[in-house]
Amino acid sequence: MSPAAACVSAANSMRLTPLLRLDRMESIGKPGNFRRRIRVVPRRHGCRCEAFAYFKARFLAAPVHTGYLRSYEDRRFVPPWRRGM
Numbered sequence: 001m002s003p004a005a006a007c008v009s010a011a012n013s014m015r016l017t018p019l020l021r022l023d024r025m026e027s028i029g030k031p032g033n034f035r036r037r038i039r040v041v042p043r044r045h046g047c048r049c050e051a052f053a054y055f056k057a058r059f060l061a062a063p064v065h066t067g068y069l070r071s072y073e074d075r076r077f078v079p080p081w082r083r084g085m
Contacts (some may be wrong), residue, residue: 025079032057059071 016024027033034055041048058064 022052022054026054026056028054034058 023029023035028033029036035052036055037050038053040051051069075079
């Protein structure tokens with residue numbers, strides 16, 4: 001993608017609501033990509049609440065990561081407007 005096209009794409013994405021921007025970044029609507037509501041329970045003090053969680057089918061998440069990553073190099077999950085940078 002050219003730098004000009006990336007700027008237009010980024011500008012268009014800014015007009016979306018934060019949830020729709022996340023959905024786009026997480027490829028919601030494409031096979032194997034899901035958004036679900038989950039209950040979040042605090043470990044100590046605070047209120048229970050609901051949050052959106054994003055899931056990918058196992059065939060999209062290979063290799064499976066089980067901890068924090070020092071750097072994230074998998075371009076499949078980089079937002080389209082940041083891929084040319």
